[in-house]
Each structure stands twice: as C-alpha cells, then as structure tokens.
Amino acid sequence: MPINMIVCCKQVPDPEAPPAVFKVANNKMTLPPDVKPVIGQYEEFALEAALRIKDTVGGKITALSVGNNFIRDVIKKALAVGGDELILLEDEAFDGGDSWSTANAMAMAIKKIGEYDLIFCGRQSSDWDAGQVGLGVAEILGIPAVTLARRVEVTDGKARVEQVIPDGYHVVEVTLPALIVVTSGLGALRYATLKGIMAAAKKQPVIWKPADIGLEPSQVGAAARRSKLDKLFQPVKEAKCEIVEGETAAEAGANLAVRLREAKLL
Amino acid sequence: MAEYKDILVCGELADGKLAPITAELLGCGRKLADDLKEGLFCLLASDAVGAASKEAIAFGADKVYVVEHAALKEYQADCYIQVAESLVKELSPRVVLMGQTSMGRDLAPRLAFRLGTSLTTDCLDLSIDTETKLLTQTRPVYGGNAQAIFVSELMPLMVTVRSKAMSPLERDDSRKGEVIPTKVDIDTSKVRTKILETVKEEAVGIKLEDAPVIVCGGRGLGGPEPFQTTLKELADLLHGAVGASRPPADNGWVSEALHIGLTGKIVAPDIYIAIALSGASQHTAGCTGSKHIIAINKDPEANIFREAEFGVVGKYEEVVPALTGKLKELLAG
Numbered sequence A: 001m002p003i004n005m006i007v008c009c010k011q012v013p014d015p016e017a018p019p020a021v022f023k024v025a026n027n028k029m030t031l032p033p034d035v036k037p038v039i040g041q042y043e044e045f046a047l048e049a050a051l052r053i054k055d056t057v058g059g060k061i062t063a064l065s066v067g068n069n070f071i072r073d074v075i076k077k078a079l080a081v082g083g084d085e086l087i088l089l090e091d092e093a094f095d096g097g098d099s100w101s102t103a104n105a106m107a108m109a110i111k112k113i114g115e116y117d118l119i120f121c122g123r124q125s126s127d128w129d130a131g132q133v134g135l136g137v138a139e140i141l142g143i144p145a146v147t148l149a150r151r152v153e154v155t156d157g158k159a160r161v162e163q164v165i166p167d168g169y170h171v172v173e174v175t176l177p178a179l180i181v182v183t184s185g186l187g188a189l190r191y192a193t194l195k196g197i198m199a200a201a202k203k204q205p206v207i208w209k210p211a212d213i214g215l216e217p218s219q220v221g222a223a224a225r226r227s228k229l230d231k232l233f234q235p236v237k238e239a240k241c242e243i244v245e246g247e248t249a250a251e252a253g254a255n256l257a258v259r260l261r262e263a264k265l266l
Numbered sequence B: 001m002a003e004y005k006d007i008l009v010c011g012e013l014a015d016g017k018l019a020p021i022t023a024e025l026l027g028c029g030r031k032l033a034d035d036l037k038e039g040l041f042c043l044l045a046s047d048a049v050g051a052a053s054k055e056a057i058a059f060g061a062d063k064v065y066v067v068e069h070a071a072l073k074e075y076q077a078d079c080y081i082q083v084a085e086s087l088v089k090e091l092s093p094r095v096v097l098m099g100q101t102s103m104g105r106d107l108a109p110r111l112a113f114r115l116g117t118s119l120t121t122d123c124l125d126l127s128i129d130t131e132t133k134l135l136t137q138t139r140p141v142y143g144g145n146a147q148a149i150f151v152s153e154l155m156p157l158m159v160t161v162r163s164k165a166m167s168p169l170e171r172d173d174s175r176k177g178e179v180i181p182t183k184v185d186i187d188t189s190k191v192r193t194k195i196l197e198t199v200k201e202e203a204v205g206i207k208l209e210d211a212p213v214i215v216c217g218g219r220g221l222g223g224p225e226p227f228q229t230t231l232k233e234l235a236d237l238l239h240g241a242v243g244a245s246r247p248p249a250d251n252g253w254v255s256e257a258l259h260i261g262l263t264g265k266i267v268a269p270d271i272y273i274a275i276a277l278s279g280a281s282q283h284t285a286g287c288t289g290s291k292h293i294i295a296i297n298k299d300p301e302a303n304i305f306r307e308a309e310f311g312v313v314g315k316y317e318e319v320v321p322a323l324t325g326k327l328k329e330l331l332a333g
C-alpha cells in the first residue's frame, strides 16, 4: 500500500559554520554572507527516513516548510533527493515565529493537504534547537507521535519505530496516521542524482499565504508568538589552552602526561 | 480563572530511586518557590513509587503527589500525559518544571500544546522577576553559539531544564513534607503506541554519566577500531569510560549510548580528553561542565582548543599511545 508522507523541513543557516562566525548584534544572530543556508540536519535525516519507506512500500513525499525568503536551490534539495512535491508557507508574516506559531501554521497546512499517513519532523531545528514543533503538530492534529526515531518501517497500516532511549532502544508500534520525530543514527541523507536535480529544477513549489491556510497574518509568525525573546547574547569565554609541545608528536604526547601530573590533574 | 501559584516538578524515577535530574529540579524549584514565598510540589508517577516520595521531600519538596498505576510502569506519552494534565489542572501551578530527558523532551511539548501555554526547553538558568513574578528562562540556541533569555506571560510557565545545570540541595531526611497518594483514572484506550521490545545497548564497564574520566573520540579516528584499542587503553588506565561525538555513533562505529553533546548525553567528568574531534558547539554543549578538558587534534585551528585547558597538536596515532605509555609509567612510579 503506497503511503502519503509529509516531511517538515526548515531552512536554517549552516549549523556547522565555525563557531567564531556566529555573532549577535541587536538581539539577532548575524552570519557572514558566505555562510549558506541549508536544510536542517535532523530534517535531512527525516527525509532519508521517508525516502526509505518510499523505496520499500512506495508512496508520495511532500516537503513542507514555513518561513520567508526561501532560497529555491536550498529548499529544492528535498525534491532533488526524491521528494515529489514542495509546499512553502512563504510570506513576510510567517517570519519570526516561535514553536507555537510554526506548529500551528504547519498543522493548518497539513489539514489542507488532507491526505497523509506519516508526518516526519526532525528532533530539533538546527538554529533554535527547541525540539517542540513536531509534537505540537501532532497535538493540534490529534494524532499519535513517536519521538527520537532512528528507523521506521511500515506494514499493515502501522509503523514500527526504533526509538532511541538513553541506554538502548525501544521498538514501538504506532497506528497510522502518525507523526514521527527523527533523530540521528539512521544514516546520512542520500545524494541527489543528476536526474533528480534536473527534475527538481523544473518543478515549481506550491506557495501558500496565511489566507490559503485559513489564518490571518496576525495569527502567524512573530505576531502569534507565545514566548517572547527578551535578549540574545554570547557569554564571553576566554581561550586559555596551554599547548604542550615536543620534537615529535609522540614526544608531545609524553610531555602532556608529565604536564598533567605536574598540574595534579591525574 | 484559576489563580496560578506554586511550583510543580514533574519527577522521574531511575532504578526505583529518585532520578538525579529530579533532585536537581527540586533544588532549583526550592529557590524559585522561596523567592515567590510559595510551595514546591513534586509529581511522581509510576507503577510503584516506594521510598522515592520520601527522597523528594528530603531534597526540598513540600508536597509529593504520588500516582501509582500498572500502566505507568514504563514511560508512555499517552498514559503519562493524562496524569500530568489532570494534576496540573487540579493544582494550577505557576511554574511546571521537567528535566530535559527522554521523558521531558517527549512529554513537555505535548503538555504545553495541550494546555495552550508556552514552553522553553533545555534551560540552563531560571529566575523569578520579583516584580512581575514571571519566570526568566535562559537557554542555549544556535547549537550553543549563543544564549537566549525568554519570558512568557501564559500560565502555567513551562520549562525543561538541562541535566547537571542545577545543583540539588543537600539531602536532609529530617525535612518535613507531605506525601499525597493521588488517584488518576487512566483511560488506556487512549494509548496509541505500544512498546514491543526494549533492547539495552549500554557498553560494559563504567557508565558514561558516572565516569570521573572520559576519553572521547571523534570522526578523525576514522573507524571503530581505535575506540576499542587506543582510546580504551587510555580510559582503562584512568578508570574512565570511552565516549564519542555524533559522527562515530551515526556511522555505527560505537553505540548510540556513547554519543555526547546537545543531542546525546550531557556529561561533567573531572577530566575530559577529546581526541580527533573538532569541538563543534553542538558537541561541546555536552561536555563544558567538565572540570578539565584536554584536546588532541592534528589541526591547530580546531575549535576544541578554545574550550580546552591543555592541548597537543598532532596525529592521535602518535600522541595518544605515547601519552598512555608515559602516564602508565608515572602512575606506577
């Protein structure tokens, strides 16, 4: 039975840019222009989880994103790797949302999409790291959710999920429709093929404005926030690393042992 | 509208005892409650709570609400949320505190959305604004590259707190408090998930969270083998444990249980030896509580040197065996 899947992908500044380039100014994170946006890491894992289901039982993957000013080449990666459709909730009004307003907009969009068996989210977005939107969408839609999934299989209208726990994993069964929150450990997102990239280039994303999902501009984005950002700052850290040297790397290693003893660390 | 007051900690048990995170939450909750001149309550829900309720009092709770039900043996969202929702509605607490643990990550967002309130996850610091009585919530964002302070006016104010970020009070068994057995009707027909199997993957030896020394390896080790030889030898010598950054766990070189960082375990050993890992903010988020960080990396520009106290620039293949060899000699002599 082919199944309908929705993968929620967020466009974020590259989280792996060197820490030194992250600079806060006027309560905003500013990054140099050479730091390119990407699809969040956990959403890439979520896409891979969905693609594996498509590989085995077949189905349709819709990528869904909320925001403004999407870079087409970035967000279309979801199509290039094998997604079938891309829906962008794209409008100025969607800017600056919190977990609540984002989840609400996404849930409204998903209701409009209508047909779905599985919704995938990442465990946390790669910028604000909140870890709430997936479960929020599930609550609003009234469907079950399984968090911290690293493997998902579908059989007979049910999903079987390997859920990571601190000292191992659970195998959890959940009835469909369900929302799955994906963690790491299932393997990296596959590369886009040339054919995939070309097909994605031809496809146009579907754009929905607040009115298209039945919401006023005042009910989305920054205007609908429930938590207020008071201040964004960077605690100062002083670098104070003592580099232990030697003629060779091995000698430096031995010298480190001596230095650690001297400093009474060991 | 109900008047919101008091602080409620949603507690957890570990091996039949009060979990360390719950003691930490009670320590932080006690301070907030005293600042507000209000009470500190703790919810403990399990199939059998036992002596943990007394422990919660010894660690600072004024009242402990004990919910015992066979369906609460293992954490399952659809059961626990019924208990938490019913108690929060009954008590109308001003603040609900949970741990940023498997349970807290899973339960807190569901509960916040169900109650129509806001939630701030993974907080490192909490304080009460004495004028407004609102909670100021500080949490890391951008993988730890910045911190944000949030406020919200919706009640109850919900937060999850990172483990090891708060200190528990000194355990005091003479502290007075009340244990209140509480009945909640759990509708098991609302449970839409089923745990078919639980598989334990913990490495043998010292648990990562308890180890005084952690030898942590990164992607630069290139495969599973060095974790079992070079790193393990050093860890064994120092009676420590081996850990990993995320890529080795992602690649299956080590068990996921060894993964340290923002999305792995949060550790705070005396000594943390970081080998062939770059020190991404999302990784160091899990180890900055360590007393001493030592870095070994072939790249002098690696970010881990900004976190470390001692470092060696060089290939781990050469540095680590020499370090282990010399330490063996020094520790024997």
Ligand SMILES: Cc1cc2nc3c(=O)[nH]c(=O)nc-3n(C[C@H](O)[C@H](O)[C@H](O)COP(=O)(O)OP(=O)(O)OC[C@H]3O[C@@H](n4cnc5c(N)ncnc54)[C@H](O)[C@@H]3O)c2cc1C
Binding pocket: A015, A016, A041, A124, A125, A126, A127, A129, B143, B217, B218, B219, B220, B221, B244, B245, B246, B247, B248, B259, B260, B261, B262, B263, B264, B275, B276, B277, B278, B279, B280, B281, B282, B283, B286, B296, B297, B298, B299, B302, B314, B315, B316, B317
């Ligand atoms: C939302 C989010 C959450 C995340 N959570 C976590 C988390 O919890 N934990 C985590 O670890 N990561 C996490 N990450 C990933 C993180 O951003 C980095 O990708 C990851 O930590 C990099 O791991 P690494 O340092 O081992 O690998 P790399 O960054 O590839 O570094 C390898 C290092 O090894 C060095 N090296 C190579 N060969 C040698 C040698 N022979 N001898 C000595 N040194 C050598 C290199 O110089 C390099 O510095 C998260 C990312 C995101 C976006």
Ligand SMILES: Nc1ncnc2c1ncn2[C@@H]1O[C@H](COP(=O)(O)O)[C@@H](O)[C@H]1O
Binding pocket: A008, A009, A010, A011, A040, A042, A043, A046, A064, A065, A066, A067, A099, A102, A120, A121, A122, A123, A124, A125, A126, A128, A129, A130, A131, A132, A133, A134
């Ligand atoms: N603006 C967004 N657009 C699409 N998906 C999102 C957005 N924000 C969050 N998500 C999804 O929700 C997950 C958790 O996000 P968060 O609660 O922000 O940490 C992410 O990994 C995404 O799958």
